[in-house]
Structure formats: structure tokens, C-alpha cells
Amino acid sequence: xxxxxxxxxxxxxxxxxxxxxxxxxxxxxxxxxxxxxxxxxxxxxxxxxxxxxxxxxxxxxxxxxxxxxxxxxxxxxxxxxxxxxxxxxxxxxxxxxxxxxxxxxxxxxxxxxxxxxxxxxxxxxxxxxxxxxxxxxxxxxxxxxxxxxxxxxxxxxxxxxxxxxxxxxxxxxxxxxxxxxxxxxxxxxxxxxxxxxxxxxxxxxxxxxxxxxxxxxxxxxxxxxxxxxxxxxxxxxxxxxxxxxxxxxxxxxxxxxxxxxxxxxxxxxxxxxxxxxxxxxxxxxxxxxxxxxxxxxxxxxxxxxxxxxxxxxxxxxxxxxxxxxxxxxxxxxxxxxxxxxxxxxxx
Amino acid sequence: xxxxxxxxxxxxxxxxxxxxxxxxxxxxxxxxxxxxxxxxxxxxxxxxxxxxxxxxxxxxxxxxxxxxxxxxxxxxxxxxxxxxxxxxxxxxxxxxxxxxxxxxxxxxxxxxxxxxxxxxxxxxxxxxxxxxxxxxxxxxxxxxxxxxxxxxxxxxxxxxxxxxxxxxxxxxxxxxxxxxxxxxxxxxxxxxxxxxxxxxxxxxxxxxxxxxxxxxxxxxxxxxxxxxxxxxxxxxxxxxxxxxxxxxxxxxxxxxxxxxxxxxxxxxxxxxxxxxxxxxxxxxxxxxxxxx
Numbered sequence: 072x073x074x075x076x077x078x079x080x081x082x083x084x085x086x087x088x089x090x091x092x093x094x095x096x097x098x099x100x101x102x103x104x105x106x107x108x109x110x111x112x113x114x115x116x117x118x119x120x121x122x123x124x125x126x127x128x129x130x131x132x133x134x135x136x137x138x139x140x141x142x143x144x145x146x147x148x149x150x151x152x153x154x155x156x157x158x159x160x161x162x163x164x165x166x167x168x169x170x171x172x173x174x175x176x177x178x179x180x181x182x183x184x185x186x187x188x189x190x191x192x193x194x195x196x197x198x199x200x201x202x203x204x205x206x207x208x209x210x211x212x213x214x215x216x217x218x219x220x221x222x223x224x225x226x227x228x229x230x231x232x233x234x235x236x237x238x239x240x241x242x243x244x245x246x247x248x249x250x251x252x253x254x255x256x257x258x259x260x261x262x263x264x265x266x267x268x269x270x271x272x273x274x275x276x277x278x279x280x281x282x283x284x285x286x287x288x289x290x291x292x293x294x295x296x297x298x299x300x301x302x303x304x305x306x307x308x309x310x311x312x313x314x315x316x317x318x319x320x321x322x323x324x325x326x327x328x329x330x331x332x333x334x335x336x337x338x339x340x341x342x343x344x345x346x347x348x349x350x351x352x353x354x355x356x357x358x359x360x361x362x363x364x365x366x367x368x369x370x371x372x373x374x375x376x377x378x379x380x381x382x383x384x385x386x387x388x389x390x391x392x393x394x395x396x397x398x399x400x401x402x403x404x405x406x407x408x409x410x411x412x413x414x415x416x417x418x
Numbered sequence: 419x420x421x422x423x424x425x426x427x428x429x430x431x432x433x434x435x436x437x438x439x440x441x442x443x444x445x446x447x448x449x450x451x452x453x454x455x456x457x458x459x460x461x462x463x464x465x466x467x468x469x470x471x472x473x474x475x476x477x478x479x480x481x482x483x484x485x486x487x488x489x490x491x492x493x494x495x496x497x498x499x500x501x502x503x504x505x506x507x508x509x510x511x512x513x514x515x516x517x518x519x520x521x522x523x524x525x526x527x528x529x530x531x532x533x534x535x536x537x538x539x540x541x542x543x544x545x546x547x548x549x550x551x552x553x554x555x556x557x558x559x560x561x562x563x564x565x566x567x568x569x570x571x572x573x574x575x576x577x578x579x580x581x582x583x584x585x586x587x588x589x590x591x592x593x594x595x596x597x598x599x600x601x602x603x604x605x606x607x608x609x610x611x612x613x614x615x616x617x618x619x620x621x622x623x624x625x626x627x628x629x630x631x632x633x634x635x636x637x638x639x640x641x642x643x644x645x646x647x648x649x650x651x652x653x654x655x656x657x658x659x660x661x662x663x664x665x666x667x668x669x670x671x672x673x674x675x676x677x678x679x680x681x682x683x684x685x686x687x688x689x690x691x692x693x694x695x696x697x698x699x700x701x702x703x704x705x706x707x708x709x710x
Contacts, residue, residue: 103534103535103536104535104536105536105537107535107536275679276679276680277679278679280635280639281679282629282630282631283430283434283671285426285427285430285671285674285675286427286671286674286675286679286682287679289423289426289427289675290675293423306537306631309631313546316546316548317546317548317555317557318548318555319548319550319555334536334537337538337539338537338538338539338631340539342546
């Protein structure tokens with residue numbers, strides 16, 4: 072009995088010691104389903120950064136070095152899964168931070184639980200405006216940060232592009248998710264803000280999983296749309312591009328960065344050519360840093376193309392941002408990391 | 419403009435409707451011989467499509483892919499018959515309802531684990547470039563659906579009418595016990611009907627995949643509509659499912675244009691309820707006289 076107690080005590084004592092030289096970072100996102108190219112790229116990009124940090128011994132905190140321990144959760148792009156995962160993460164006592172979530176709806180469903188516990192989260196690459204605006208007037212000491220070109224910016228660029236190309240009549244297409252609906256609102260606002268130069272001849276929505284967009288496209292065609300401003304993700308974007316080709320509709324797709332997702336490019340094939348979108352990162356070695364990142368990604372995961380390059384780059388950068396905050400905070404405590412993120416000195 | 423829109427919606431809708439008809443025809447085949455249907459028919463469509471996709475990625479020529487897909491469909495049909503239907507029928511129980519649903523779920527999980535949850539494009543040698551016929555755009559791929567559906571249904575109908583085995587099929591459909599007395603093995607005939615039903619599912623999968631992409635959930639919407647078609651048309655008439663299938667497809671397209679895409683499914687459901695209320699044996703069904 073005494074021996075047993077002794078073991079218990081040793082374990083009890085050694086547990087905090089173990090925790091002290093590592094910190095827990097959760098990565099959540101859709102690793103399967105229609106949003107998977109973004110989720111998987113984000114995760115793999117983030118893990119690339121984590122491996123780099125860990126192979127150098129970890130993040131320097133005071134005299135010690137903290138290794139990053141990863142907790143991965145697949146939210147399947149489902150809002151209710153996202154909420155469950157956030158609840159689970161929020162109940163972990165020693166979690167340092169969360170990076171992730173691709174889908175605006177998932178962010179909206181889950182982040183409440185993290186916010187209640189004051190757990191630091193960096194949202195990337197979810198871009199729907201609603202994932203941040205939901206907090207307006209609700210939370211005072213928000214531990215949620217976003218690291219993505221949000222839809223407000225993207226929508227303004229999309230509208231600008233349409234005006235620059237001298238389009239007069241446009242159709243707005245969006246999916247029925249929180250991301251699509253918030254994107255539609257951003258587009259409408261931007262059109263108004265930029266002087267009402269575009270006439271919206273049709274506003275069409277569709278559901279995740281819809282393959283046949285004939286009805287929506289015909290209405291756009293009937294209205295004489297010269298361009299389609301679109302807010303959706305890979306598979307449905309591809310369905311719209313394919314339907315457009317079938318109908319011989321020439322209007323180009325102009326939309327968010329989701330138009331670079333691999334499942335849009337693959338499923339639409341040549342029908343996807345001519346789509347326009349703003350990008351924060353392209354898979355092209357234009358700087359030495361980008362070159363080494365792309366090469367490392369290709370080598371580590373044995374691929375020749377990143378499914379969603381923007382997501383991968385943002386996942387990678389988010390981890391380094393997080394690591395810099397940990398270093399500045401001098402601790403793996405999530406509240407101190409939050410304070411550091413708000414007042415980051417370097418890089 | 420409006421007329422050409424209606425024409426366009428009717429054509430592309432009814433071509434899609436032929437796929438519902440083909441899946442519904444798969445229900446009819448097994449119902450005729452055994453008074454049972456495979457509730458996992460949609461998963462048969464999906465798994466056969468995935469197997470064909472795998473054959474394509476292996477680099478086989480298209481005709482071999484089609485043959486391979488059909489063969490695999492037949493095997494799956496036989497498996498469903500052996501594992502889910504035969505014992506239940508021997509005991510004259512309704513256990514096949516639950517068993518075929520369970521087998522469908524099993525196929526679904528297998529597909530998710532083997533091929534992943536993503537939708538994938540299905541390459542086809544048939545052109546996707548639209549052709550313009552009388553103000554209506556159709557792609558050769560869509561036309562191939564019509565050709566394929568009529569070819570396979572025609573082949574099976576000829577087989578049923580012209581060959582001895584096919585006559586046995588009809589005999590068991592008409593009266594299982596009398597057929598047995600005439601020396602026709604009902605079990606063998608039921609087996610055959612499930613194999614054929616599997617082939618039909620595979621054809622549906624191969625035909626529809628280039629249009630809808632291949633994914634584990636690809637058939638769930640299709641099969642629901644195929645059920646409506648089978649019930650509305652009646653479970654006896656092959657001609658009936660074609661007519662009702664095309665009608666339903668066209669109606670869906672037109673509804674989604676004029677009422678909004680959210681209402682796409684509504685006409686099918688209304689039709690189903692009406693049919694069940696007014697003609698429970700189906701529009702083309704024979705009134706059943708049950709002698710007691």
C-alpha cells in the first residue's frame with residue numbers, strides 16, 4: 072500500500088514537471104469534406120512550423136525551451152461539431168492556445184466557449200466577416216484574434232475589380248452557409264459604398280452539395296449579368312463554373328480566395344479558367360522565404376501542389392506568430408499569451 | 419426567351435430524371451421477383467461509381483471501365499441478396515427492410531474509409547462541350563445518360579421477353595409458387611433479379627458521375643427521388659418509371675427556376691403524397707386483387 076502511494080506521489084509530482092517543458096496548442100479545422108483542402112493545408116502548414124520550432128528545441132522561454140504539443144480536431148466543417156470541439160478544448164485546464172477553423176459558421180458556433188474561458192485563439196484562415204463582427208458590443212476582453220484577409224477587404228477588392236473591368240450588370244451568387252450569407256452582405260455593402268456603379272440583376276443562393284446550378288445561372292443570364300460575384304467554397308464553385316460552360320454563359324466568376332481551392336480547380340477543370348480572386352499568398356517562389364516554405368511543404372507531405380496555398384501559408388505564419396507571443400509572454404499561460412499578442416514587439 | 423428557358427429546363431431536368439427512372443427500375447426488378455427492394459440501392463450506385471473511378475485511375479480504357487463497373491455492380495447485388503434478403507424471404511419475414519438499410523450504411527462507411535469523404539471529378543471520354551439544338555443547350559454527357567438508360571432498360575426488357583431465363587423471371591413475378599411447381603427455381607430467379615438490379619445501379623452510377631462528381635453522399639438525394647418515382651409510377655411498369663422520372667426531373671427544374679432553388683424538392687414530395695392518396699398502386703400500376 073505504501074509503495075502504491077509512493078508511486079502515486081511520484082506521478083503526481085512528475086506530471087507538472089512534464090507539462091513545464093511543453094505547451095499545448097490545438098489545431099482545429101475541416102480535415103475531410105468539401106472544405107478539406109483549406110483545413111488540411113492549414114493544418115499541414117501549421118505543423119510544418121511546429122516541427123521547425125520543435126527541432127530547434129522549442130520556444131525559448133527564460134532559460135528553458137518549450138516544445139509545442141499539437142492537439143488536432145476535425146470539425147468536418149459542421150457547426151455543431153465545431154461547438155463540441157470548442158467545448159472540449161475550453162475544458163482542458165492547461166491549453167495554451169487554439170489555431171484554426173476554416174468555416175465561418177463553425178467559428179461562430181464554437182468560439183463562444185473559448186471566449187468564456189479566456190482561451191487565446193488565432194482564427195485562420197476563416198474569412199467571413201461575421202466571425203469577428205459577432206463580438207461587437209458583446210465581449211470586452213476578447214481573446215480571439217484573426218489572421219486572414221477578411222471578407223470586408225476581399226469584397227471591396229472584388230467589387231473594385233468588377234467596376235474596373237467596366238461591368239455594369241452583375242449577379243451575386245452565394246452558398247447558404249454563414250460564410251456565403253455574410254459574403255453576400257459584404258458585397259452588397261461594398262457596391263453601395265463604391266458608388267452604386269453595379270446593378271445587381273440577380274441574387275442567387277444554393278446549398279452545400281448542390282450540383283445543378285442551371286436555374287440560378289439562367290436567371291443571371293436572363294438578367295443580362297456580365298459578371299458573377301460569388302461567395303462559396305470549392306465543390307459548389309466548380310458546379311457553377313461547369314453549369315456556366317454548359318450554358319455558354321461568358322460572364323467571369325469574381326470571388327473570394329476560395330476560387331484557388333484544389334477541389335474547385337480539379338472539379339471545374341478548364342471551365343474554371345478566367346476566374347478572378349484576391350490572394351494573400353500564391354504558390355510561386357517569388358521571395359526566398361516563400362520558396363523555402365513551398366519546397367518544405369512539398370517535401371514533407373510528398374505533394375507537388377498545396378491544396379490551398381493561402382491556408383497553408385497562414386497556418387504556418389499563425390504558428391510563428393503564436394510562438395513569438397509565447398516568447399514575449401515568457402510562459403505558456405493562455406492569458407499572458409493573449410496580452411503579448413495584443414502588444415507584440417517582434418517580429 | 420421564356421419559352422426557351424422552359425424548354426431548356428425541361429430538357430436538362432428530364433435528362434436528370436432518367437437517372438431517377440433507372441434507379442427506380444432497379445427497385446422494380448427485385449420487387450417483381452421477390453416483393454422486396456434494396457433500400458441500400460443508392461449506396462450500390464455510389465460504390466460502383468467509386469470502383470469505376472478507381473479503374474479509370476488505373477488507366478484502363480473506358481469500355482473496360484464500364485464493363486468492370488457493371489460486373490462489380492452485379493457482384494454487389496448478389497452480395498445484398500445473399501446477406502440481406504434470402505434468409506428473410508425464406509422465413510417470410512420483413513427482416514430484409516432493416517438488413518438492406520444496414521448493408522447500405524455499411525457500404526457507406528466502407529466507401530468513406532476507402533475513398534475518403536471528398537467529391538471527386540469523374541473523367542469521361544465523352545465531350546462536355548454543349549451543343550446547341552433549337553435554342554436548347556445540351557452536353558453530349560447528358561445525352562449519353564439518355565442513351566445509356568434506354569440501352570440498359572431495353573436490353574433487360576428484351577431479355578425478359580425473349581429468353582427462357584427471362585420467361586422464368588416473368589413467371590416467378592407472376593406467381594412464385596406456381597413457378598416452383600413448374601420446375602423454376604425461385605431462389606435462382608431472385609438472385610438473378612438482384613444481380614440485374616446491381617448492374618442497373620452501376621450503370622446509373624457511371625452515367626451520372628461525370629455530371630454530379632463522385633462522393634459518398636452522391637446517391638442519397640438521387641435515391642430518395644427514385645423512390646418517389648417508383649411509388650408514383652407503380653412498382654410494375656418499366657415504361658411508367660421512365661415517364662414519371664422524366665416528368666419529375668423536368669418539374670423539379672422548372673420549380674427551381676420559378677419558385678427559387680429552395681423549392682426544388684417540393685414538387686416530387688407533393689406528387690408522392692398525391693399518388694399515395696389517390697392511386698396507392700401507382701399511376702401505371704395494376705390494381706392488386708388479393709384473393710384470400
